[in-house]
Amino acid sequence: MPSLDEFVSRLQEYREASNIIRHHTEFLSVFLGTDPHFFDRLFRMSELQEMAAWVNGVAGTSFQLGRLNSPRQRSYPKLGSGSALERIVLDRYQQDLDLYGEYF
Numbered sequence: 001m002p003s004l005d006e007f008v009s010r011l012q013e014y015r016e017a018s019n020i021i022r023h024h025t026e027f028l029s030v031f032l033g034t035d036p037h038f039f040d041r042l043f044r045m046s047e048l049q050e051m052a053a054w055v056n057g058v059a060g061t062s063f064q065l066g067r068l069n070s071p072r073q074r075s076y077p078k079l080g081s082g083s084a085l086e087r088i089v090l091d092r093y094q095q096d097l098d099l100y101g102e103y104f
Contacts (some may be wrong), residue, residue: 004077008085018104028096044104
């Protein structure tokens with residue numbers, strides 16, 4: 001498995017080699033379009049319970065959002081703030097940041 005540094009540095013190669021990586025590293029605008037105002041509401045991941053309440057209100061349902069992830073804590077590597085790798089990621093996803101950055 002590559003390190004985070006190697007993965008970011010060679011992202012385009014990994015995207016070309018793997019449909020799964022290409023799908024998971026695609027721009028948000030590919031899936032959501034380029035107009036955030038098209039949507040009635042966008043939610044941050046930290047607002048999932050609020051999203052469930054909103055959907056229930058709009059749809060007249062009473063669905064409950066269960067826990068979907070593993071209860072164990074995971075530790076993920078981080079890009080250093082101001083690092084060359086962070087710049088690669090920011091440059092690549094600048095359009096997404098411009099369009100949807102307020103929701104990150």
